[in-house]
Amino acid sequence: xxxxxLLLPELPLQVYTRSGIxxxxxxxxxxxxxxxxxxxxxxxxxxVEPGQGVAxxxxxxxxxxxxxxxxxxxxxxxxxxACWAATxxxxxxxxxxxxxxxxxxxxxxxxxxxxxxxxAIHEGLARLGLQASLATAPTPLAARWFARTRPGMNDALLxxxxxxxxxxxxxxxxxxxxxxxxxxxxxxxxxxxxxGEIALLPRAALARRQATAVIEALSxxxxxxxxxxxxxxxxxxxxxxxxxxxxxxxxxxxxxxxxRLFAGLAAWLxxxxxxxxxxxxxxxxxxxxxxxxxxxxxxxxxxxxxLVLLARExxxxxxxxxxxxxxxxxxxxxxxxxxxxDDLFGRPGQARDSAMLLLDRLRARLGADAIQLLDxxxxxxxxxxxxxxxxxxxxxxxxxxxLPSPSPTRTASAGAKRAHPKRPLWLLPDPRPLAPGVxxxxxxxxxxxxxxxxxxxxxxxxxxxxxPDDALWWIFEDLDPPGAWYVHGYFG
Amino acid sequence: MSAxxxxxxxxxxxxxxxxxxxxxxxxxxxxxxxxxGPVLSSxxxxxxxxxxxxxWPADALIELLVDHPGVGELxxxxxxxxxxxxxxxxxxxxxxxxxxxxxxxxxxxxxSRLLLIRPDATRALWATRQALASGGCSxxxxxxxxxxxxxxxxxxxxxxxxxxxxxxxxxRATARQASPAPLRLILxxxxxxxxxxxxxxxxxxxxxxxxxxxxxxxxxDTELIACDAIGEAPSSRxxxxxxxx
Numbered sequence: 001x002x003x004x005x006l007l008l009p010e011l012p013l014q015v016y017t018r019s020g021i022x023x024x025x026x027x028x029x030x031x032x033x034x035x036x037x038x039x040x041x042x043x044x045x046x047x048v049e050p051g052q053g054v055a056x057x058x059x060x061x062x063x064x065x066x067x068x069x070x071x072x073x074x075x076x077x078x079x080x081x082a083c084w085a086a087t088x089x090x091x092x093x094x095x096x097x098x099x100x101x102x103x104x105x106x107x108x109x110x111x112x113x114x115x116x117x118x119x120a121i122h123e124g125l126a127r128l129g130l131q132a133s134l135a136t137a138p139t140p141l142a143a144r145w146f147a148r149t150r151p152g153m154n155d156a157l158l159x160x161x162x163x164x165x166x167x168x169x170x171x172x173x174x175x176x177x178x179x180x181x182x183x184x185x186x187x188x189x190x191x192x193x194x195x196g197e198i199a200l201l202p203r204a205a206l207a208r209r210q211a212t213a214v215i216e217a218l219s220x221x222x223x224x225x226x227x228x229x230x231x232x233x234x235x236x237x238x239x240x241x242x243x244x245x246x247x248x249x250x251x252x253x254x255x256x257x258x259x260r261l262f263a264g265l266a267a268w269l270x271x272x273x274x275x276x277x278x279x280x281x282x283x284x285x286x287x288x289x290x291x292x293x294x295x296x297x298x299x300x301x302x303x304x305x306x307l308v309l310l311a312r313e314x315x316x317x318x319x320x321x322x323x324x325x326x327x328x329x330x331x332x333x334x335x336x337x338x339x340x341x342d343d344l345f346g347r348p349g350q351a352r353d354s355a356m357l358l359l360d361r362l363r364a365r366l367g368a369d370a371i372q373l374l375d376x377x378x379x380x381x382x383x384x385x386x387x388x389x390x391x392x393x394x395x396x397x398x399x400x401x402x403l404p405s406p407s408p409t410r411t412a413s414a415g416a417k418r419a420h421p422k423r424p425l426w427l428l429p430d431p432r433p434l435a436p437g438v439x440x441x442x443x444x445x446x447x448x449x450x451x452x453x454x455x456x457x458x459x460x461x462x463x464x465x466x467x468p469d470d471a472l473w474w475i476f477e478d479l480d481p482p483g484a485w486y487v488h489g490y491f492g
Numbered sequence: 493m494s495a496x497x498x499x500x501x502x503x504x505x506x507x508x509x510x511x512x513x514x515x516x517x518x519x520x521x522x523x524x525x526x527x528x529g530p531v532l533s534s535x536x537x538x539x540x541x542x543x544x545x546x547x548w549p550a551d552a553l554i555e556l557l558v559d560h561p562g563v564g565e566l567x568x569x570x571x572x573x574x575x576x577x578x579x580x581x582x583x584x585x586x587x588x589x590x591x592x593x594x595x596x597x598x599x600x601x602x603x604s605r606l607l608l609i610r611p612d613a614t615r616a617l618w619a620t621r622q623a624l625a626s627g628g629c630s631x632x633x634x635x636x637x638x639x640x641x642x643x644x645x646x647x648x649x650x651x652x653x654x655x656x657x658x659x660x661x662x663x664r665a666t667a668r669q670a671s672p673a674p675l676r677l678i679l680x681x682x683x684x685x686x687x688x689x690x691x692x693x694x695x696x697x698x699x700x701x702x703x704x705x706x707x708x709x710x711x712x713d714t715e716l717i718a719c720d721a722i723g724e725a726p727s728s729r730x731x732x733x734x735x736x737x
Contacts, residue, residue: 296618317642352579355628359581362609362619372608374593386593423595425566426588470681471562489592490562 002105004114005143006085006121007133007151008078011098012069013038015077016245018129019257019327023246024048026057029069037069040245065246073243074098077130080240080264082232084128086271088117093140093229095176099147101140101229127263137161140229141221145172162222166196177217183210195221238268238279238331247286247323251315254283254324258315259308261329266304275300275337277361281311284326293318300335381451381458382427382488422446422464424474424489431486434475439465442472462488532631532657535571536704543675544694548572551655553648553673557664557691561589563681567599567706568688569633569659574600577630581607583623585634586616599707605630617643624650624658632658645672667691 008014012027017040024043028034036057039048046061057064074097082092082100088111091103104117111117118134125132135146138161145168146152170192173179186209192198198206198214206215220227242261248254258281269275277300283291293314295307362371373389422443444463451457460476467473472491478484531547533540540546548554558565573582573596582605584591597603607629611619620634624647632651636643639662651658664678676691686706690698 313646351628354626355580358583358623358626358628359607361622361626366609366611366615366619370610372610374591374596374603374606374608376593376597376603382592386590423592423598424562425592425595425599426561427590427592429590467560467562469560469563470683471560472564472681473562490589492561492564492566 001103002108002114002136002138003140003143004089004102004104004117004121004134004136005095005140005147006081006100006102007135007144007147008081008098008100008130009133010038011074011077013040014130015070015073016040016067016243018077018260019242019244020129020260021245021248021253021257023065024061024063025065025067025245027067027069028054028057034068067243067245070243071097073241076240079235081125081128081130083234083238083271084124084264084267085121086234087124087267088121092232094232095140095144099144100232101143104136124263124267127260129260139221139223140227141176141217142223144176145221148172148175165218165221166194166199168195170194170198173214173217177220178213179217180210180213183214187211187214234268234271238265238329238334240264241284241326241328243326244324247325249320249323251318251320254327255308255312255315258311258327258329259304261327262304262307262311265307265329265331266302269302269331269334269337272334273337274334275302276331276334277301278333279307279329279331281314282328282330283320283324284328285322286325288322290328291318291321291324300337302337380448381456382423382448384451384456386427422474422491424472425492426490428488431476431488434485434487439467439473439475441465445477448476464491530655532572534568536568536706538702539688539704542690542693542698542702548657549675550657551652552675553644553651553658553660555660555662555666555671555673555676556679557662557667557676558679559664560681563679564686564704564706565661565679566591568679568686568704569631570599570601570707572631574602576602577605580628580630581605581623583607583609583629583632585609585620585623585632586611586613586636587633588635613637617647620647620658621650624654624656627654627656629656632656633661634658635661641670641672648672648674 012029013025016025016027022042023040024046025040026036026043026048027038029037034054036048036050036052036054038050039057043057043061043064046064048057048061048064052060054066058066078094078096078098078100082094085092085100085102089102089104089107091106093101093103095101104114107117108114111120114136121132121134133147133151135143135151137143137146142161142165145165149168149172170184170187172195173184174181187198192201195218198218203215206212216225219225240261242257244257248257261281265276265279278294278296281293281295283293285291293311295310295314301307359371368390371390375387375389377385377387379385442464445461446463447459447461449459457480459479461479462474462476465473465475473487474489474491475485475487478486529545529552530550531543531545532550533547534543543549556565556568582601584606587608587610591606591608593603596606607623609619609623616634616636617639620632620636623629623632639647639660644660647658647660660673667676667678671692673692675693678689678691680687680689682703684705685703687701687703689701
């Protein structure tokens with residue numbers, strides 16, 4: 001097995017700087033006397049140093065933005081990276097607080113070597129707004145130690161790689177082992193500087209001084225005893241957040257920062273072979289309830305550039321009620337999604353699929369009543385001569401066979417054509433009383449009468465009339481009392 | 493260089509030289525743009541001649557500005573609508589009245605392909621974009637009440653991306669507003685014909701309005717079938733009708 005350790009240095013700071021918004025920023029922690037634990041490049045340029053007290057930092061840089069360290073946000077960011085890293089390996093292990101392990105031996109051939117994977121990871125992490133140091137080793141613990149001390153990639157497993165461990169400093173033992181700080185102090189006190197020097201110490205003496213954890217850690221790092229890792233299970237819902245280094249009022253900057261979140265979403269979807277058609281971008285304000293921006297894409301998609309485009313559209317017409325402190329991206333209900341394979345001759349059912357998909361989507365969003373198909377009916381009364389079909393037959397196709405065949409509809413309409421010579425393309429569902437004014441009668445009358453059989457008896461004289469702007473109207477005079485003139489359609 | 497200058501001294505020679513060049517290498521401002529994208533024949537030769545590419549652009553937002561229903565605005569599209577699409581819809585989004593099925597069928601429009609979408613006003617734009625973006629429609633006809641320039645631009649992008657024409661009906665008062673639509677037509681009635689003025693197109697501005705012989709009266713040339721219900725009132729007499737009520 002070949003392990004790749006992905007270490008996010010200065011994670012407490014990176015969770016804020018990844019949004020790409022430049023601001024002098026310092027992350028502070030410590031309870032009785034908070035002090036700076038990490039400072040951004042802009043803050044360092046102003047003279048802020050890690051270890052300074054808050055008052056001292058503010059004295060040298062009054063414009064400094066201070067953010068308290070948020071371990072929860074760091075853990076979430078690590079999870080997000082683990083979700084994203086699934087692109088490179090199916091076997092991933094989370095190593096809090098700041099590392100992710102990938103077992104990449106099975107992926108080497110696909111990506112063309114560990115160096116190619118490392119390049120791809122650096123590039124992809126840049127889209128997430130993060131920086132990492134990477135190292136490979138045959139054991140997970142050694143990979144972590146190398147990533148922390150001397151990042152670098154090795155394609156091949158050199159025999160005798162364990163010798164490299166000997167030169168590592170003693171401090172790496174604090175990472176990922178059960179070695180107590182007191183033991184480390186003891187070892188440092190007896191003059192041990194590197195891991196190699198520990199191996200020279202008598203084992204029995206080490207064991208007597210409660211330093212068995214040291215021996216065990218070294219054995220695990222060397223691969224002498226197995227070191228099983230818990231595999232990371234990606235969450236079933238995507239909900240990640242991006243803290244902004246300073247309150248943001250411009251939506252353009254928000255759209256820029258949101259790209260980080262969408263890049264993570266795209267990788268999470270790719271791992272699940274899924275796509276979303278809807279996701280929610282929440283803009284968290286300090287004193288107001290969060291603004292929710294629902295981003296709906298036409299078809300299920302997992303293309304982050306497309307989602308970013310949609311988000312940008314939404315954000316562009318948004319008026320912020322307050323400065324934004326944090327962005328959250330929520331996506332649930334991912335749908336199974338198989339990218340369409342390219343076919344030399346095109347896919348025959350593609351148009352039909354997309355037509356059915358459109359019907360489904362419209363019905364889901366607007367309700368079944370809002371989607372209708374039309375049909376004719378053999379009746380000479382205008383109101384009854386058409387019918388509304390609710391398009392609700394998912395199994396039976398609404399499409400007749402593509403071959404031109406004389407359908408009953410056509411023959412019925414041919415009959416209608418003979419019996420009813422002139423019918424308007426627009427019909428008013430309810431005849432509108434003809435407003436007082438001058439219309440010129442052109443043709444008529446055509447008497448339409450009947451309907452005693454279904455209690456909708458009518459007796460009307462229809463005329464073709466010229467309305468304003470040379471429009472042709474279909475008007476009628478109701479012959480039943482009280483009798484009045486109505487518009488019933490337009491020859492559109 | 494001087495030899496070339498003398499060779500092109502006269503305008504006639506210049507014209508013949510231009511004509512001898514392979515088509516498309518030199519664009520002249522008097523010509524309509526060609527080959528910009530796929531087109532759909534409108535079914536009217538006079539209109540095709542004025543439209544860039546020789547027909548409706550098949551991947552664009554087309555604005556039809558019309559004030560009064562009944563001037564022939566639907567008949568203008570009947571040639572397009574009566575070409576049955578292969579397993580695709582003709583989507584009608586928020587039509588102002590009921591498209592009357594018997595008349596449409598008589599005009600040869602395949603009713604089974606008409607998809608009537610009646611969303612509430614706030615979702616009409618969404619539904620239009622869905623219909624465009626799905627790729628499942630041969631053409632989309634939309635009557636949107638309130639739409640701003642950003643919405644129009646989104647529609648134009650969606651139409652372009654999905655290569656689906658969108659016929660957007662708007663009132664004539666919007667002619668003054670800027671629009672990203674590459675083709676805008678003003679429709680008005682003119683006697684028995686439909687007057688089409690091209691407000692905007694790719695290429696030189698159109699100078700004159702067209703009069704298209706649209707078939708507003710479906711089955712207009714068939715004889716009235718005598719039946720006992722017809723014929724009481726005096727037959728066709730163009731006379732002003734004064735309404736008193």
